[in-house]
Amino acid sequence: MPLYGAVSWSLTLSQIYIIYGAIIAMIPDIDGPLTHLLCLKHHTHHRTWSHSVLGSFFLVPLLSFAFYSYLFPVLTFTHAMVITTVCFYSHLITDWITAYGICLFWVPWKAPTFYSLGAITIFDSVTLILWYTASIISWYHWMSATRLLLAFTALVSMWLALKRVWLFLAFRHSLSLTKGPLPNRWLQPSSFKPDTFALFYYDGSVKLKAEFRVSKVQRTESEPLGNLLRLAFLDKELGYKRVAPREALERFSEKNRVYAKWMRKHTVPSLVLVAAHAIWFVLAFKAIV
Ligand SMILES: [Zn+2]
Numbered sequence: 215m216p217l218y219g220a221v222s223w224s225l226t227l228s229q230i231y232i233i234y235g236a237i238i239a240m241i242p243d244i245d246g247p248l249t250h251l252l253c254l255k256h257h258t259h260h261r262t263w264s265h266s267v268l269g270s271f272f273l274v275p276l277l278s279f280a281f282y283s284y285l286f287p288v289l290t291f292t293h294a295m296v297i298t299t300v301c302f303y304s305h306l307i308t309d310w311i312t313a314y315g316i317c318l319f320w321v322p323w324k325a326p327t328f329y330s331l332g333a334i335t336i337f338d339s340v341t342l343i344l345w346y347t348a349s350i351i352s353w354y355h356w357m358s359a360t361r362l363l364l365a366f367t368a369l370v371s372m373w374l375a376l377k378r379v380w381l382f383l384a385f386r387h388s389l390s391l392t393k394g395p396l397p398n399r400w401l402q403p404s405s406f407k408p409d410t411f412a413l414f415y416y417d418g419s420v421k422l423k424a425e426f427r428v429s430k431v432q433r434t435e436s437e438p439l440g441n442l443l444r445l446a447f448l449d450k451e452l453g454y455k456r457v458a459p460r461e462a463l464e465r466f467s468e469k470n471r472v473y474a475k476w477m478r479k480h481t482v483p484s485l486v487l488v489a490a491h492a493i494w495f496v497l498a499f500k501a502i503v
Pocket of ligand 1: 242243261265305309
């Protein structure tokens, strides 16, 4: 019986759900190792087929069937499909929030178009702090799970909405900085400093046009927050397709040395937060063992 494996590992049903959910939420990034294995250009194929609606039509039923077969007769196929779809698309939403974007409507016969909210790059110090605080609250049971989930979702959503407003303000400021059209221009949010953006452009190699703190940018008149939110989310000028050209993101390339250096400078400090949380987790785990 397929359930035998879970029983022999003494796993409860909820533990199986959590492990399965975590694995499925990582599945779209299977394109990473595959590009290396098949010697394909990673920057061209990453976040394309495996991060698309079309890809999900193949992957989700396949994975759901595997999960359903493993837990039969505990789980119905519909239940397995629902869990798999939610976990799979949670990955796509998270990747869409980042500046790298996803090719949601990928089809093999068309040049890929990447969509992005553009609010964060890899790490985001404020989101990390919110996540780590939530994990500590959950670990010590300081709040009910439902309340914690609601509070965390509300705070992260508000923070991301504010980051999108800042991206819009950065975009508007960048128009005054460039004084004319630049080829393949995009804004990169700092992973560590929440209000810092870099304006890059690509004309065969990546150039850093400017780095600025959006909180320090001069604004002529004070605008109502409602108006800024509308412009940030709905105005066509700052479209969701404003992502870096893929050839500019080729790994270990001489063409984007400036970009890689800036990314390292703004990403490495966030690792201190990650390390601090890892140390806390080990200590907290040791305390109960
Ligand atoms: Zn991904």
